[in-house]
Amino acid sequence: MSASARDFQDKTVSLANGLKLHYYEWPGPRPNLVLLHPSSGYGRMWEETARALGSAFHVYALDQRGHGDSGRPDGDYSAEEYADDLHLFFRQVGIDRAIVAGQSLGGRVGQVFAAVHPGEIQGLGLVGGPHVSNFFPTREETIKVLNAAHRMLESQTEFASREAALAYLRALRPRDQESALRHRLEHNFVATATGVAVKYDKVRVALGLAHMADELRKYAARATCPVAILRGSVSSELTPAQAKEIAGCWKNAVVIDVEGDYALQMDNPAGLARALSTFAAQAVRD
Numbered sequence: 001m002s003a004s005a006r007d008f009q010d011k012t013v014s015l016a017n018g019l020k021l022h023y024y025e026w027p028g029p030r031p032n033l034v035l036l037h038p039s040s041g042y043g044r045m046w047e048e049t050a051r052a053l054g055s056a057f058h059v060y061a062l063d064q065r066g067h068g069d070s071g072r073p074d075g076d077y078s079a080e081e082y083a084d085d086l087h088l089f090f091r092q093v094g095i096d097r098a099i100v101a102g103q104s105l106g107g108r109v110g111q112v113f114a115a116v117h118p119g120e121i122q123g124l125g126l127v128g129g130p131h132v133s134n135f136f137p138t139r140e141e142t143i144k145v146l147n148a149a150h151r152m153l154e155s156q157t158e159f160a161s162r163e164a165a166l167a168y169l170r171a172l173r174p175r176d177q178e179s180a181l182r183h184r185l186e187h188n189f190v191a192t193a194t195g196v197a198v199k200y201d202k203v204r205v206a207l208g209l210a211h212m213a214d215e216l217r218k219y220a221a222r223a224t225c226p227v228a229i230l231r232g233s234v235s236s237e238l239t240p241a242q243a244k245e246i247a248g249c250w251k252n253a254v255v256i257d258v259e260g261d262y263a264l265q266m267d268n269p270a271g272l273a274r275a276l277s278t279f280a281a282q283a284v285r286d
Contacts (some may be wrong), residue, residue: 008050010178012069015088023071023089026050026079028090031122032098033057033276034086037211040200042068042188042278052273057099057280062089064105066204070189077208079108079216099280101230102124103263105208108134108216115222122225123197123283125168125181125276128262129231129238135217135246145213152206161196167261175236180266220249227253227284228279230272232260252286256278 009025026045033053035046043061050059063070065085066077074083086109099122100110107126111134114124120251133141159165159275162185169174189196220227227250231243238246247253258275260268 008047011150013089015085015090015092015094017084018038018071019065019085019088020071021065021085021282022063024050024061024186026053026057028055028058031280032055032095033059033280034095034098034100034267035059035061036064036086036100037062037067038102038104038106039205039223040067040188040202041103042184042199044068044187045183046265046269047183048269049076049273049276052270053277056277058210060093060095060098060140063107066208069199072201072204075204076209077204078155079112079214080103082109082208083112083116086113087120090117090120095118097122097149099123099125099278099283101127103127103265104131105157107131108211108214111216111219111223114225114227118222118224123280123286124225124227126227126229127264127272128235129229129243130240130246131212132242133212133248134214135220136248137215141187142213145210148212149209151167152202152209156204157202158192158195158197159189162189162196164227165196165224175261176187176263177186177267180263183266184232217249223250225252226279226283228275229255230264230275230279231255231257232262232264233257234260235262277279 012022043063046061103111110124113127115119133145166185188199190199229243243255246283258271264272
């Protein structure tokens with residue numbers, strides 16, 4: 001671990017809505033930075049990004065409902081429900097304001113949170129960029145969303161060994177670096193009596209994925225904080241033209257290209273940390 005890296009704390013709290021929420025915390029100075037993982041992700045996937053940030057922020061990385069070591073209660077698993085969890089988390093741990101950054105699901109949560117709780121957010125970072133389907137839910141985009149939800153619902157979640165799970169991840173995520181795949185295996189799987197299993201509820205994750213067809217432009221129009229679309233320079237998910245068009249839905253949004261593909265926190269955590277630091281410095285001044 002480098003001199004600038006900090007040890008994290010592994011914590012769990014119970015929110016006012018009854019949800020048991022697990023999270024990781026890297027203590028440091030203000031501003032606060034809250035990191036939200038994508039569907040089927042986990043809080044610790046931001047570990048290298050937090051390390052690359054050094055002591056610049058007080059960092060929190062959550063296992064959101066249905067994921068990791070957090071609870072899996074019944075619910076609609078919409079961005080609105082997740083945003084309510086985030087608001088209650090702020091209240092529970094004593095966060096008054098924070099920069100919020102998230103990928104995919106985490107980005108959707110941040111978009112709603114920024115509109116509904118404007119006094120609690122200083123800036124919103126959309127890692128990898130928002131989903132086109134949440135802004136232009138055409139028939140074609142909606143079909144993509146429903147297919148993604150169906151694939152998750154039908155996905156394998158238990159494996160006879162760690163080696164079998166790793167082989168599955170390699171086939172599922174061919175663009176990911178080997179180190180990222182092994183990090184997922186180490187921290188997003190749990191040992192069972194017969195092998196290993198994923199640490200997320202695929203039914204709840206599939207339900208959340210279906211909300212990728214929800215129209216979120218109405219929330220963008222209400223947001224007042226600075227927004228950064230942190231687009232991977234070789235992203236397969238969002239073109240420069242799409243990023244620019246979607247950025248126009250906010251009052252104050254910029255597109256920042258970061259070297260890498262979509263999952264920048266795993267693909268290029270140091271580059272993402274630099275982009276977040278630059279954006280946060282501007283957002284706090286504003």
